[in-house]
Amino acid sequence: MSNKYTSNLHIEKAKTSKIKDVDFDNLNFGRTFTDHMFICDYVNGEWQQPKIIPYQAMSMDPSARVFHYGQAVFEGMKAYKDYDGGVFLFRPKENFNRINKSCARLAMPEFPENYFFEGLTTLLNLDKEWIQPGVGNSLYIRPFAIAIDSAIAAAPSDSYRFMIICSPAKAYYKGTVKVLIAEEFSRSANGGVGFAKAAGNYAAQFYPTSLAQKKGYQQVIWTDADTHTFLEEAGTMNVFFRINDTLITAPISDRILDGVTRKSLIQLAKDNNINCEVRPIKVTEIVEASKNGTLKEIFGAGTAAVISPIEGFEYKDTYYELPEIGDHSYSSILKNKMLSIQHNLADDKNGWRYEIK
Ligand SMILES: Cc1ncc(COP(=O)(O)O)c(C=O)c1O
Numbered sequence: 001m002s003n004k005y006t007s008n009l010h011i012e013k014a015k016t017s018k019i020k021d022v023d024f025d026n027l028n029f030g031r032t033f034t035d036h037m038f039i040c041d042y043v044n045g046e047w048q049q050p051k052i053i054p055y056q057a058m059s060m061d062p063s064a065r066v067f068h069y070g071q072a073v074f075e076g077m078k079a080y081k082d083y084d085g086g087v088f089l090f091r092p093k094e095n096f097n098r099i100n101k102s103c104a105r106l107a108m109p110e111f112p113e114n115y116f117f118e119g120l121t122t123l124l125n126l127d128k129e130w131i132q133p134g135v136g137n138s139l140y141i142r143p144f145a146i147a148i149d150s151a152i153a154a155a156p157s158d159s160y161r162f163m164i165i166c167s168p169a170k171a172y173y174k175g176t177v178k179v180l181i182a183e184e185f186s187r188s189a190n191g192g193v194g195f196a197k198a199a200g201n202y203a204a205q206f207y208p209t210s211l212a213q214k215k216g217y218q219q220v221i222w223t224d225a226d227t228h229t230f231l232e233e234a235g236t237m238n239v240f241f242r243i244n245d246t247l248i249t250a251p252i253s254d255r256i257l258d259g260v261t262r263k264s265l266i267q268l269a270k271d272n273n274i275n276c277e278v279r280p281i282k283v284t285e286i287v288e289a290s291k292n293g294t295l296k297e298i299f300g301a302g303t304a305a306v307i308s309p310i311e312g313f314e315y316k317d318t319y320y321e322l323p324e325i326g327d328h329s330y331s332s333i334l335k336n337k338m339l340s341i342q343h344n345l346a347d348d349k350n351g352w353r354y355e356i357k
Pocket of ligand 1: 076233234235236237238257258259260261262301302303304
């Protein structure tokens with residue numbers, strides 16, 4: 001992208017802060033938002049002046065294309081604070097690159113890098129009181145882009161809006177998770193948009209996930225759409241399996257999101273001499289390993305929960321329980337390592353932390 005997008009961020013500060021009304025010990029994920037938001041429109045083939053304004057509702061024409069054709073993409077990232085007041089992001093360039101990959105797949109214009117980083121840095125500096133220090137606390141950051149043309153015609157929009165909103169967060173999942181392995185429904189298909197963080201990918205999961213929830217499972221592990229025999233990923237997490245002392249995770253494809261947590265865990269496993277294989281995994285391999293006692297762990301990996309240990313899974317009407325291995329589990333070792341890096345409590349030899357100055 002050319003560098004015609006030079007800095008001209010406009011800032012309108014909120015007159016009062018809502019922070020005093022927030023109970024940080026009882027946060028409901030994604031329901032409380034900070035005082036400011038970032039907004040930038042794309043009109044006539046150009047990104048317009050980026051702005052930070054007080055967090056507020058916005059009005060849009062009912063014919064806005066996002067409502068009809070789902071031209072919408074998003075990201076999920078987090079800011080962390082250490083006890084000295086330092087604020088850090090984790091590999092934010094990965095999220096920036098990924099939202100532009102998602103934009104390209106949805107026929108949306110890519111967003112300029114300096115607008116993104118200047119906007120995000122300024123927003124975090126304005127709202128840094130909202131980030132509670134220490135492990136378990138974070139500020140969830142939601143960049144997103146939508147088609148805003150007022151026209152119900154099934155074609156890409158001419159105008160778009162890129163925004164960033166922020167929500168203080170505690171750990172996302174409480175406790176362990178039981179999952180259902182998909183045998184009928186699919187999340188994504190070859191040549192589709194599974195690798196993108198397209199809003200519609202998530203809408204499409206809600207119904208099958210609600211059926212799984214009625215059966216007592218919090219999440220679905222999706223399998224390949226063709227044969228339903230290969231394990232892919234969960235709702236908002238990539239998935240790792242531990243057989244004996246080897247971790248296994250599915251390779252990235254056009255059906256699977258290239259998770260930042262996943263790729264960081266693969267590296268951390270390597271850094272800590274844990275064998276990690278990236279290869280296709282058959283459901284039958286996991287079932288067999290569970291039956292013969294070699295399946296030690298399954299866990300989800302994603303920004304929201306970092307690592308979410310899985311207690312057991314259902315496949316073809318049979319429930320398979322994972323053994324309890326506590327503090328020695330790879331999930332807890334790797335989670336602690338990740339959190340320590342994210343919260344500036346450990347060396348960051350891979351250069352993943354990004355300090356907000
Ligand atoms: C479908 C899907 N898979 C995996 C992930 C994990 O990705 P990350 O680690 O970048 O949060 C997410 C969350 O963004 C997701 O939505």
